[in-house]
Amino acid sequence: MLKPVIGCLVILCMLPAFVQAEQTGFGLVGGPLFPIGQEDQESGFVFGMKFRIDLAGPVGFEPNFNFGSFGDVTIAGAGTRSGSDLKYYGLDLTLGGGFGGVGPKPYAFIGGGVTNTKREGDRTTNKSGWSFGGGVAVGIMKNIDIDIRGRMNIASSAESTSRKSAALTFGAVYFFGQK
Amino acid sequence: MNKRLYPIVVVALFLAAFGGCIMTATVIVTAKLSPNDVGQPIHITNDDYTGSRIIVDLTEDEDFDEYKDKIKNIDNIGFYLEASNPTFTPVTFQLFLEPDISKDWTDPEMPVDSGSYLIFTGVQVPARTQSTATGKLIVTWEESIQYINELDVVKEYLEKGEFSIYPNVVPRDNFNITVDSLVLIVTLTGEK
Numbered sequence: 001m002l003k004p005v006i007g008c009l010v011i012l013c014m015l016p017a018f019v020q021a022e023q024t025g026f027g028l029v030g031g032p033l034f035p036i037g038q039e040d041q042e043s044g045f046v047f048g049m050k051f052r053i054d055l056a057g058p059v060g061f062e063p064n065f066n067f068g069s070f071g072d073v074t075i076a077g078a079g080t081r082s083g084s085d086l087k088y089y090g091l092d093l094t095l096g097g098g099f100g101g102v103g104p105k106p107y108a109f110i111g112g113g114v115t116n117t118k119r120e121g122d123r124t125t126n127k128s129g130w131s132f133g134g135g136v137a138v139g140i141m142k143n144i145d146i147d148i149r150g151r152m153n154i155a156s157s158a159e160s161t162s163r164k165s166a167a168l169t170f171g172a173v174y175f176f177g178q179k
Numbered sequence: 180m181n182k183r184l185y186p187i188v189v190v191a192l193f194l195a196a197f198g199g200c201i202m203t204a205t206v207i208v209t210a211k212l213s214p215n216d217v218g219q220p221i222h223i224t225n226d227d228y229t230g231s232r233i234i235v236d237l238t239e240d241e242d243f244d245e246y247k248d249k250i251k252n253i254d255n256i257g258f259y260l261e262a263s264n265p266t267f268t269p270v271t272f273q274l275f276l277e278p279d280i281s282k283d284w285t286d287p288e289m290p291v292d293s294g295s296y297l298i299f300t301g302v303q304v305p306a307r308t309q310s311t312a313t314g315k316l317i318v319t320w321e322e323s324i325q326y327i328n329e330l331d332v333v334k335e336y337l338e339k340g341e342f343s344i345y346p347n348v349v350p351r352d353n354f355n356i357t358v359d360s361l362v363l364i365v366t367l368t369g370e371k
Contacts, residue, residue, distance in 0.1 A: 037204035040254070040366045078209060078259040078362045079319040121324030122255060159252040161203040161368040 023099045025052035027147055029171030033068050033086075036152075036164040041083050042071030046167045050092075052175075054099050062092040062109070070165075087116040088153070090131065097137045100145070100175040108134040115155040117163075129155035137173065145173040203251060205368045206242040210235050212344060213361040221346055221358040228287045233344045234280050235363060243340065246369030253334040254366040258323040261360040262346075263313040264304040270348040270356065272316060274299035276329070277343040278336055287351045295345065298333050301326045304348070304356060313357075320364050337365055 029048050035041035046068030054060050070083030090113025097107030115129040135149030151167045212233045213221040223231045237243040262272055275290035276298045284290050291297075305314035318326070327333065336342040346361070348354045 037371075039207045040205055073207075075207065075209060075259075075320065075362075075364065077211070077360070078364050079321070081257070081321045120321055121257070157252070157368065158254070159368070161205075161251045163205070 023054050023175050023177045025099065025145070025173040025175040026050070027052060027145075027171050027173030029147060029149065029169040031167055031169035031171075033070065034166045034168075035070055036166055038070075038163060038165070040073055040081070041165075042073050044068055044070040044083055046086070046169065048088075048169065048171075050173075052094070052097075052099070052173055058096050058098075060094045060097065060099065062094060062111070064088075064090050064092060064111075064113075066090070066167075068167075082120055084117050084119040084122075086118075088129065089113050089116075090129070092131070097135075098139070100139065100143050102139040102142065105137045105139065105145070106134065107137060108132075115153070115163075117155070125157075127156045129153060143175045145175070147171045147173050202371045203368050204246075204371050205254060205366060206246065208237055208240045208243040208365045208367060210237055210240065210363040210365075211361075212363055213346075213358045221361070222356070223287070223346060223348075223358075224355045225287060225351060225353055228289075229283075229285050231287075231345050231347075232277075232283050233346070233361070235342055235344055237337065237340045237365070243365075243367075246367065247338075247340055249370040250338055250367055251370060252368045253337055254368055255324065256327055256330065256333055256337070256366075257320045257364045258299060258318065259320050259360065259362040259364065260302075260316065260318040260323065260358070262304050262316045263357045263359055264316070264355065265307055265313045265357075266353075266355050267306045268353065269303050269306045269314065270350065270354050271300065272302050272304050272356070273297060273347045273349065275345040275347055276333060276336060277345060278339075280341060280343045282343070284345055287347050287354075290345045290347060291351075296329045296332050298329050298344075299323070299326050300328060300349075337367075 027050050033044045033046040048066035050062045050064035066088040069085045072082050074080045090111050092109045092111030094109040098105040110132040118124045131153045133151040137145040149169045153165045155163045157163045275295040277295040304316040307314045
């Protein structure tokens with residue numbers, strides 16, 4: 001219960017930076033979600049929104065909210081179970097990618113947050129999680145990037161175990177303000 | 180900061196964040212309990228309860244065998260169940276867990292009287308009707324989860340890998356049930 005509150009407080013503490021940043025982007029993304037080492041989940045979809053905020057030089061950060069679900073799992077002779085529904089509130093630290101401008105801009109990121117997992121028959125959980133990955137922001141206009149990103153998610157689970165997944169998202173980011 | 184250090188910083192942060200917790204996997208282990216190895220479904224009546232014992236040996240499952248000494252958590256337990264009732268009286272279906280596989284109950288009151296664990300209850304096998312030869316119950320994997328009792332007990336014996344299960348019904352004084360299909364489905368997480 002405490003972890004989501006701490007996560008929200010961290011994001012709230014970052015809000016002043018939204019205002020002071022020379023340029024801020026807002027993006028919508030979506031794409032397939034793949035379970036890793038989880039036989040009890042199948043591939044699903046994830047969608048998200050994020051702010052992209054210039055911090056210093058090539059470094060920026062992205063408060064983000066993602067939601068999605070894994071696909072149903074079927075076992076021959078035993079039926080089907082629906083996959084988990086996920087909500088993830090996080091903050092990513094990015095390196096590269098740029099803020100606006102035309103052309104391809106590769107980047108890497110690492111972040112943390114809280115994953116809310118809900119599934120029929122299981123207790124709903126809020127667990128801390130980590131993610132990392134990279135992508136390419138392709139500026140098609142001065143203020144618009146097409147964003148292609150691979151994200152590895154690791155959410156802590158019961159008894160010091162973890163649930164891992166990967167997402168490949170596509171989306172667009174619009175930048176406000178001048179750099 | 181020198182730009183050449185950025186990738187090193189990212190890798191260092193990654194290692195600090197994820198070290199150790201990445202090496203677990205979640206697998207599904209199943210055990211087909213009925214029909215038995217020779218294709219015979221479990222059939223029990225109030226007069227003939229012999230042959231009701233089902234010995235569960237999860238070590239026959241490759242995944243369980245691989246993870247049995249490295250189980251970190253039993254995530255979920257469920258069953259797939261099909262049962263039929265040729266009588267005109269509906270009955271409540273139950274499953275009892277008996278840790279001691281050397282016991283072999285021959286009367287439907289014995290699992291109750293001996294303190295075996297009631298691990299599954301709450302679903303009704305409907306009675307037959309004038310137009311159907313049997314009443315039929317099907318409980319899917321997902322539906323079954325809500326009927327599991329004594330979850331901690333089940334987890335404890337699942338980790339040991341071997342125990343007995345006895346199908347049973349309420350009322351116990353007049354029944355005739357065939358367990359056409361019973362599959363135990365265990366989701367567990369273990370160290371790789």
